[in-house]
Amino acid sequence: MSQHLEAEAPVYDGPPIEPDGPYGSKLSLFVANVPGPIRSVTAEAGGMTLLLGKVLWSAIRHPRGYWNDVLDEMHFTIKRSWLSISIALFGFLLALSVPSMQFVNLAGVGELYGPLLLVQSTRTFTVWVATLLVAGVIGAALTAELGSRKVREELDAMEVMGIDPIRTLVLPRMVSITLITTLLAIPAEIITVLSSQFGAWFVGGIPRVDFYSFLWSTMSTVELVTLMFNCFLAGLLIGAVCCYKGLAAQGGAMGLGKAVNQAVVIAFLALFIMQLGYNAVILGFFPGLGAFK
Structure with a gap:
């Protein structure tokens, strides 16, 4: 009787069902039949989301005991990377402002540079450049640090020993990189204004008085608040991606280097997609932000 039941039991001939990532569970038969590239991308996205949820739940449920580590991590990170980020931020934004001013100057509408292109730069290029620098400098170091701990077991x-690595290692670093990215919005905006004013004066000959009069008449409090919230979401995204890839690193030094490269590339793509959705939602709630004043 038992042999007859065993003969009638269905046999699964699909790809092997294995967990993907440090927090993945066994995939269902439906997910296992999905093509490999799509399945791996979905599994990694789910693992990053699950890791982010665990970190947020731990931070909100027990909001004490990790802030000293957060401050130490922020101090160490800022001390190590503030100069490179500042120089790169000013260089990138200056390289964007000068060609933009040349374009509008050739079109004969150089006086519109302040109220139009500067606001668009604040909404897009400032966040884009600042978050890419955070992902490339701080995020890569974060992935390498967690990955080396993972490789060394x-x-x-x-x-x-009963110590939760999420609470002890991941939570302070994710909160730290989120706060750093959010606080970076203010100096990034200042550098954007200074580099744009230099480009407007050097290329278009626009006086500083006219430039800043255009700036204050166009820039609003909503723009600055949305800029900081955008950087806050970008910091959470970078932290989730880099921490997950660090915890999922395997295969020795070669696997660790591969995890760092993947973390930076995935963070870049995810930030680009997030920017498109975020700006669309903000302009939907505040359509007056794109109006000429």
Whole structure:
């Protein structure tokens, strides 16, 4: 009787069902039949989302005990990377402002540079350049640090000792990179204004008085608030991607280097997609932001 039942049991001939990432569970038969590239992308996106949810739940449920680590991490990170980020931010934004001013100057509408292109730069290029620098400098270092601990099996040793690596290692670093990205919005905006004013004066000959009069008549409090909230969401995204890829690193030094490269590339693509959706939602709620004043 048992042999007859075993003969009638369905046999699964699809791809092997394996967990993807440190927080993945066994995939269902439906997900296992999805093509490999789509399945791997979906599994990684789900793992990053699950990791972000665990970190947020831990931070909100127990909001004490990790702020000293957050401050130490922020101090160490800012001390190590503020100069490179500042120079790169000014250089990128200056390289964007000068060609933009040349274009509008050739079109004969150089006086519109302040009220139009500067606002668009604030909404897009400022956040884009600042977050890319954070992902490329701080995010890569974060992935390498967590990945090296994973490769050396330090995370497994922490779990054996009853220490939660998410609470101890991931939470302070994710909060730190989110706060750094949010606070970077203010100096990034200042650098955007200074570089744009230099481009407007050097190329278009626009006096500083006219430039800043255009700026204050166009820029609003909503623009600055949305800029900081945009950087806040970008920091969460960078932290989730880089922490997940660091925890998922395997295969020794070669696997660690591959995880760092993948983390930076995925963060770049995810930031680009997030910017498109975020700006569309903001302009939907505040359509007056795109109006000429």
